[in-house]
Amino acid sequence: MEKINKENQSLTRESTDLLQKILECKEEEVNSVIKTAIDAADTNAIKIEYLGYSGGLCQNNAHKGFIPLNTRIRYANLVLEDYGMQTTDFIYEFAHLLKACHVDNKKMLIYALQPFVDNYFGLPGKTSREMVFNEKAQMTKTDEEYFAALKKNQLGDLKGKAAALCTERSALIQQILSIFGIESYYCMGCAEKDNSQEPHCFNVVKRKNDYAVLDYSMPVTSYGKDGRILYYPFVGSLTNEEFADFLEKGTIKSFDDYRIIKGNPQEKIGTRMYAVGKDEIKKEKVNIESENRSIE
Numbered sequence: 277m278e279k280i281n282k283e284n285q286s287l288t289r290e291s292t293d294l295l296q297k298i299l300e301c302k303e304e305e306v307n308s309v310i311k312t313a314i315d316a317a318d319t320n321a322i323k324i325e326y327l328g329y330s331g332g333l334c335q336n337n338a339h340k341g342f343i344p345l346n347t348r349i350r351y352a353n354l355v356l357e358d359y360g361m362q363t364t365d366f367i368y369e370f371a372h373l374l375k376a377c378h379v380d381n382k383k384m385l386i387y388a389l390q391p392f393v394d395n396y397f398g399l400p401g402k403t404s405r406e407m408v409f410n411e412k413a414q415m416t417k418t419d420e421e422y423f424a425a426l427k428k429n430q431l432g433d434l435k436g437k438a439a440a441l442c443t444e445r446s447a448l449i450q451q452i453l454s455i456f457g458i459e460s461y462y463c464m465g466c467a468e469k470d471n472s473q474e475p476h477c478f479n480v481v482k483r484k485n486d487y488a489v490l491d492y493s494m495p496v497t498s499y500g501k502d503g504r505i506l507y508y509p510f511v512g513s514l515t516n517e518e519f520a521d522f523l524e525k526g527t528i529k530s531f532d533d534y535r536i537i538k539g540n541p542q543e544k545i546g547t548r549m550y551a552v553g554k555d556e557i558k559k560e561k562v563n564i565e566s567e568n569r570s571i572e
Contacts, residue, residue, distance in 0.1 A: 294456055298375050310371045314364055317342040317455050326350055337553035338523045339462040342454035351443040363432030366396050370452055390509050393445050393492055398438035405439050442493035446477040449492055465552040469494055473557055487519040489550055498536035526553040
């Protein structure tokens with residue numbers, strides 16, 4: 277336990293140090309600072325060839341930390357349906373955003389990611405990942421060229437295409453959270469909202485005394501005093517014991533779903549459920565509890 281606490285303290289210092297470097301350096305130095313951070317994160321990352329789905333099952337249900345740039349994400353059951361994680365442009369873009377908006381703490385960074393990921397990919401609905409990833413491959417003349425073209429697909433190919441879903445959105449979030457030293461996990465499993473279940477990817481982060489599920493693909497709605505409608509990531513609390521069961525045993529967890537009215541997050545509008553490494557949620561095993569939704 278002492279070792280874990282020291283690691284968490286180290287991650288907090290790294291997060292603060294990188295944020296401080298970005299805020300204190302000149303605008304033209306931001307890219308150099310981020311490149312150094314990416315190189316270090318990629319070098320120290322847990323090496324893994326594939327993340328995602330294969331044969332109806334999740335592979336490596338919860339990946340901790342930065343996803344190596346040579347990793348491929350399988351976003352569906354077919355072997356050919358994958359993309360590479362070589363894309364890093366969004367990390368640079370987000371760093372410049374942090375500097376421009378003077379974001380100087382972890383809580384603000386986490387909330388700033390919702391509009392950022394929405395703008396980077398575009399809200400889904402205009403097209404599909406398959407159409408985007410196959411566009412270049414369909415221009416090839418032979419089967420060999422076709423399959424080679426598919427292997428060149430990257431996360432960034434979905435930028436601005438309004439086709440990215442939870443798998444890609446959570447992967448982007450994971451890279452940014454990790455690069456800023458926040459202990460985070462890229463989770464693959466199942467979720468239920470409004471009595472509808474589907475395979476789902478989301479993130480889990482370490483807080484001061486516990487953990488929290490963060491879902492940027494099924495966000496909560498905020499209705500402001502001025503009538504504006506904004507979106508924030510869903511936050512659901514996990515105790516340290518629940519977190520261990522969540523990752524190791526795929527424990528199903530139910531949370532109060534909510535919306536925010538004039539800054540108050542207490543209006544319950546139902547429940548939502550999450551499970552790691554499962555393609556189905558069996559409700560009789562669910563423990564329903566109210567949750568503290570603070571990032572801190």
